[in-house]
Each structure stands twice: as C-alpha cells, then as structure tokens.
Amino acid sequence: MTAAETPALETRGLVRVLGDGEMRTEILRGVDLTIRRGEFCAIVGPSGSGKSTLMYLLGALDRPTGGTVAVDGEDTAAMDETLLASVRNRKIGFIFQFHYLMPEFTAEENVMMPVLKRGSPVREARERARGLLDELGLGDKLHRVPSRLSGGEQQRVAIARALANEPLVVLGDEPTGNLDTKNADRVFAVFERLAKEKRQTIVVVTHDPHMAARTARVVRIVDGRIVDDGPTREVLERMG
Numbered sequence: 001m002t003a004a005e006t007p008a009l010e011t012r013g014l015v016r017v018l019g020d021g022e023m024r025t026e027i028l029r030g031v032d033l034t035i036r037r038g039e040f041c042a043i044v045g046p047s048g049s050g051k052s053t054l055m056y057l058l059g060a061l062d063r064p065t066g067g068t069v070a071v072d073g074e075d076t077a078a079m080d081e082t083l084l085a086s087v088r089n090r091k092i093g094f095i096f097q098f099h100y101l102m103p104e105f106t107a108e109e110n111v112m113m114p115v116l117k118r119g120s121p122v123r124e125a126r127e128r129a130r131g132l133l134d135e136l137g138l139g140d141k142l143h144r145v146p147s148r149l150s151g152g153e154q155q156r157v158a159i160a161r162a163l164a165n166e167p168l169v170v171l172g173d174e175p176t177g178n179l180d181t182k183n184a185d186r187v188f189a190v191f192e193r194l195a196k197e198k199r200q201t202i203v204v205v206t207h208d209p210h211m212a213a214r215t216a217r218v219v220r221i222v223d224g225r226i227v228d229d230g231p232t233r234e235v236l237e238r239m240g
C-alpha cells in the first residue's frame, strides 16, 4: 500500500437537502469522510441522523446537493444516471434490510446470477456461490427456492449475492438487523475476512454495539454531521 493509493470512498463537504420551502431539511450538513481500501467501518448514530442518506450517496444511488462523493476516485456528483449505474455495478455491493431474491431460482442460482452476468464461467460462479453460502451457514440449503427459506435465511442469501462479484465496496444498511446473534456473527466474520484477505472495503450501519465492536473503525453521526470517528474501541468508549 502506498500513501497515494486512491481511497475507496471519499466525501468532501457533503450536503444533502431534501424537500423545499417549509419542508426543506438539511439531512447531511458537511460530511468529510475518507475510507481506504480494506477498511471495515461501522456508521452509528441516532435514528434520523442521516446514516441511510449517507449510504445512498456513498453507493451512487443518490447525488449530493453540495460537496463531492468519489467512489474509487470517480466523482459521482457530475454523473448522469447511466454513469452512476455503471459505478454501482462495477464497484458496489449493496445489502439492504429488504431484499429482492428471484423467487423462481434456488439460493445457489440467486447468488450465481450476478457472477454469470459479469461473464464468468458457470463453474466459477457455482464455486463462488457455494463458498459464500456455506460460510453463511446455508451449505445444506443451496437448492431451495426463497419461499422455502426463512426470512433470516433469505437475508443471508441476499448478502451472499451482494458479495458474489467481490465488489470493491460493500455497503450494508443494518445488514444483520433481522438475524440472530449466531448468524449475525457469521456475516461479520465474512466481512472481516473480505476486508483482510481481499482488501474489500466494508461499511455497515448498525444500531447494535456488539456488532459495531467487531469493526475496526466507527464513524458516529448526529444530526447530519460526523461527531466522532476513530478506532472502534476508542469511539465506543467515548460513547459510554
């Protein structure tokens, strides 16, 4: 790693305003954030503080009202919808709390799909899908369709699918929100491995201090501003 390496994510003076007239609200009020390749980062803060809004901007799902967002050095502010979509497809893996698996395909096929779309051979796609599903505790449910999986199982399939193309940046908004502790731990263990072994960048919003404690860095947002940012243990201690 060199000092000059392009950050995976970088924002400068990021502002997001929603609504107008009396409804005008500054959701983000000048966020400066740099996240390097291989970092495993939690975003914490009260409900309504702007965490999801920030995630949408980091993931090129939305454009800022002011300031800049760069994904792997590509400034999204100036991009049209086609370019934004291209950044998302090439660089980002999203994990939402609500997932949209394809109902007619098995767990394995759902995870293989993005890999096949990228042009990889079937064998490689299958290996990748099985590896991830196995790591997430679903090795014995590869051939089930979503309707025969529990909600938490479906969520883990969706997580495997988001990771399948080994995106540079993985963004999760409460990715383990409806998983039990054991399965949430499995997911975080995969995140840790990807950050360490593949230098993928992982950013997760979480309300759960136990989950936040497994990351390496915590960014705390209150009222649209970063109020703390540093090594996880230090930030959590300051939060009390």
Ligand SMILES: Nc1ncnc2c1ncn2[C@@H]1O[C@H](COP(=O)(O)OP(=O)(O)OP(=O)(O)O)[C@@H](O)[C@H]1O
Pocket: 018, 019, 025, 027, 045, 046, 047, 048, 049, 050, 051, 052, 053, 054
């Ligand atoms: N379309 C909108 N118009 C106006 N305000 C909005 C709109 N969408 C969201 N907001 C407001 O923006 C603020 C930040 O919302 P955001 O979803 O980013 O919060 P959050 O930190 O993710 O909260 P939570 O932890 O509850 O998910 C909230 O006060 C919310 O009410």
Ligand SMILES: [Mg+2]
Pocket: 051, 052, 053, 173
């Ligand atoms: Mg949110």
